[in-house]
Amino acid sequence: ILLSRTTRCTCISISNRSVNPNSLEKLEVIPASQSCPRVEIIATMKKNGEKRCLNPESKMVNNILKALSKNG
Amino acid sequence: ILLSRTTRCTCISISNRSVNPNSLEKLEVIPASQSCPRVEIIATMKKNGEKRCLNPESKMVNNILKALSKNG
Numbered sequence: 603i604l605l606s607r608t609t610r611c612t613c614i615s616i617s618n619r620s621v622n623p624n625s626l627e628k629l630e631v632i633p634a635s636q637s638c639p640r641v642e643i644i645a646t647m648k649k650n651g652e653k654r655c656l657n658p659e660s661k662m663v664n665n666i667l668k669a670l671s672k673n674g
Numbered sequence: 675i676l677l678s679r680t681t682r683c684t685c686i687s688i689s690n691r692s693v694n695p696n697s698l699e700k701l702e703v704i705p706a707s708q709s710c711p712r713v714e715i716i717a718t719m720k721k722n723g724e725k726r727c728l729n730p731e732s733k734m735v736n737n738i739l740k741a742l743s744k745n746g
Contacts, residue, residue, distance in 0.1 A: 623705065631701040633742050635720075641742055648707075658742075667739055670705050670713055670730075 611638035613655030620662055621645055621654065623669040631658075683710035685727030692734055693717055693726065695741035703730075 612632065625648055632642040643656040643663055656663050684704065697720055704714040715728040715735055728735050 626705055627707075628705070629703040631703070631739065631742050633695065633698055633700070635699075667703065670703050 611640065611642060612644060613642050615655065616657050617654045618657065618660070619654075621647075621656065621666060623666045625649065626666070626670070627651070629666060629670065683712065683714060684716060685714050687727065688729050689726045690729065690732070691726075693719075693728065693738060695738045697721065698738070698742070699723070701738065701742065 627646045627648045630642075630644040630646070632638070632644070634641050641658040643658050645654045645656055645666075646652070647654065656666075699718045699720045701718075702714075702716040704710070704716070706713050713730040715730050717726045717728055717738075718724070719726065728738075
């Protein structure tokens with residue numbers, strides 16, 4: 603008997619809109635796991651707390667991470 | 675009158691221990707803001723949910739971010 607694992611990804615859809623690093627409250631990186639087979643990147647916006655899922659393979663995400671690290 | 679702003683950083687101390695990307699449940703990146711003047715990187719461990727603050731300027735953090743993005 604194969605037990606099927608329920609997939610529990612947080613992101614249903616991925617936004618391709620650009621995100622200004624300065625407008626971010628936080629960025630969460632959730633590695634691939636047994637509960638979700640793909641990396642998830644969740645941006646929380648300062649203004650309204652809105653959460654947006656971003657494409658981990660986009661250049662934008664790399665740029666955001668670079669920008670955030672430099673602001674320290 | 676100068677109103678002093680209370681600093682509310684999440685991290686009190688920063689761990690320099692190395693972290694295996696595979697042992698991470700998630701990684702949070704919190705940009706510098708009015709409530710905390712520095713970038714904060716918070717790693718949540720799979721095993722026990724322990725949270726560790728990492729040094730945003732360390733190579734380790736860059737390596738973790740690279741590793742996580744590739745696992746997708």
